[in-house]
Amino acid sequence: MATSCQYEFQRKLFGFSDSNPETFYTSQWFQCRIAFLCYRIFMFLYSLIWTINTTIYYVPKFPNYYGFLSNWAEWSLVAYFGVSLGVAMYGVVTRNSDREMSEGSRVTKFFKDRLQWFHRLSWVFFNAVISANILVTIMYWSFLSHKGNNAEAANIHQHAMNTVLMLIDLFIIAIPIRLLHFIYPMLYAIVYIIFTLILHGAGVMSVYYSDLLDWQSLPGLSTGLCVGMAVVAIPIVHCAVFGLYHLRAFIARKVLPHDSAQPDDDGQQNPTFQMT
Template sequence: MATSCGYEFQLRHFRFESADESNFYESQWTTCKTVFVIYRTVIFLFHWGWLIAGWVLAKLDHYYTLTNWSVFFTGLYFLFAFVTSIYGITIKKEYSGPKTDPTLVTDQSSTTSGILKQGKLNILHQVTWFLHVISTTYALYVVPVYWVTVAPSQTAEKRAMPISVYKHAVQLVLLLIDFFVAAIPTRWVHVVYSQLMAFAYAIMVVIVHFAGVSSRVYGFLDFEKNAGTAVGILIAATLLAPVILHSIYFGLYHLRMLIHRSTGNGREPDAATDSSKHNAAPSHDNPAFSL
């Protein structure tokens, strides 16, 4: 399966517009909104239970660690995803029929009763999509960095603390499960948003240093002992790491769609055919993909 640079680098992809609204209301594997709402409710409550527990135990941690940023943005994502799924099951109009890419819809100004226009995402969808990008990237960065650079210097008792295990392992597992359950697409150009958030975190670390709060966020990020190394790490973490991590998710998105097609659920309708005359199964896919 493949995609094209011409498709991926379209301007509309930068604006979180190139998806169908149902991508946020339904799973990749079923169009039953009720099932999806139940899933969203469970995962939202589960994560927020741990998030609140982390706040209660805040005296053992610091707000400026990347781990806490990651858990917080994951919480925001699950919150908005939950609210969006509720919105999807309560709106009166819903899209019926095969799901094609919004670019294949030549007249988005006209609608038929009972049909939801494709490509018209509102702010709720767009914020959910943005948080999806940020939370997945943060978690995939935090977990390996923690176990490779931080965990070895901690006591076994501290590593085994339930809240630590959740933040540095379970959270990523939940996001990976969600990545394959949900139908939210992955656009490679969204890597710029991961870079922007990484830049925001780097600025925060610098402010924390100069404000005298802490010059040592992690052992490898110590402005007092080696400012040059710390600056170099922040630059690499801002420019290079998001590209690598987001590319991994982009590859996983390809894998998800390959599995989706292999199960017989990914048949794309003919763009030149009137979809109302067919009963093809809905497909959350990128039409640039081809087998």
């Protein structure tokens, strides 16, 4: 459901209010849970295979492989697709029981219509992972691409296809994007920054990107970069994702037939997806 900015600036929307579990089992464009599950399987296997490949390729070159944001973002991508695959499988397994539920089971139906912890985990992962990967892509091609072999398949997957996969997912899924959910990618960035500081303090690793993140020789620049990334860049990227979500909703309103209206955030059919 496309929303107004006035609607988005509600304190409850820092959390997971006003959403329907059905949006985690189906696409914006079709309501077949089996087809959506097949999509989830493909995305998970594709990202997992490529990430294993890039890990095998980069670990011998970079002993401190685990310290780089690009690698964090890539494995987070796999984690997101894995969690979302599990949620989609749950939607398929419970489909028949949902249909057979009697009118007397209203209490059970009430809980089934509310988000469970795994829905929320998938939602948090999506917000954190899409912003992190877009930021990695922008930073790499803006500041670091001149240092690497940009024709390498592993490099292309890690710094370009990562964002392509998440943008495809953004336009396929039916999950709404909340403007106030910028806090989740921001927390992701803060966790990574703290991790690099811990490695620096322990004497394990201080230089991550020689001209950008170097706690040993350039602490001031590194601090400014980290603050700018967490407080400025991440919210801007999330706002761009929010805008793309509205584009998805706009296209859906124009192309979906009347009887293909997707569930609204409160579980009702959303008239904004009907042809006008």
